[in-house]
Structures are given as structure tokens and as C-alpha cells.
Amino acid sequence: MPYRRYACTSLLPLARDYLEQDRLSYQQIVAPNGRVIGYVTPPGKKTDERALHRSTLWRFLLFLGMQTAALQAGLQLWSEHDPQSTLHRFLGPVAPYKHRSLQRGESLRTARRLLHLSDHWNRTFPESFFPRFATNPRPP
Secondary structure, three states: OOOOOOOHHHHHHHHHHHHHOOOOOHHHHHOHHHOOOEEOOOOOOOOOOEEOOHHHHHHHHHHHHOOHHHHHHHHHHHHHHOOOOOHHHOOOOOOHHHOOOHHHHHHHHHHHHHHHHHHHHHHHOOOOHHHHOOOOOOOO
């Protein structure tokens, strides 16, 4: 995705883990067992190592939560592929203590539904769901 330091393929599993596992916090996801995820500074460079911060994951989940057009398009195509599927009925429940506002809760549920659809899509079709449907960094 454009203008992102970390690739979508590395952030998607982290976002999925955060939404699926009720007891994990942003900090526990980006630094499992106290080990940071980040880039190693090449020898001779004066910049410091850049580690993945919990706010990066928060912003990525916010971005996924805004992808309502991609979610609707994906669900429509999925229902054309498999009319008997109940995938559209998955509401994407998220632990209530992972959000403080109704708007944030809705955003996390949309992100979880999108990741759930993406998993089914990637197991079925040769073309990956990301980046085809959800690469625009702007809200719909």
C-alpha cells in the first residue's frame, strides 16, 4: 500500500491476531515476548533502528475499518461465486474493552469482517484480496 513503512502482508497477520485474540493488547502484538519488530539499521548509517509502534497497528486497523466499499464489493463477488455461503452473516464481533466509542467499535468490526472475507477469498481464488480491493489509503 502506498505511503506505508510496513508492507500490508506483514501488518495483516498482526491485525488479525489483535482482533481474534481477546486478551492481547496493541503492545503485546507489536512486541511479542518483549521482542520488537522493525528494521535493522545497515552498518555505517547514523539513523537508529525503526521499530513497529503500537500506534502503527492502531492506524492500520482504522484504515481497514474504513474500507467499507472493499468489504461490500468483496461480499458481493463472494455471493456471486457461492450463493449458498453465509459469509455475509459474519458480524465480526470484537471484545468490548478493545474500544471506548461506538464508532471505534464499528471500525474494528468492519476490519474483522474484511479480514475474515480476505481469508476465505485467498483460500479460494488465485488472486489475493489485498491489494486488489483495498489499496486506496483514503476513506470511501
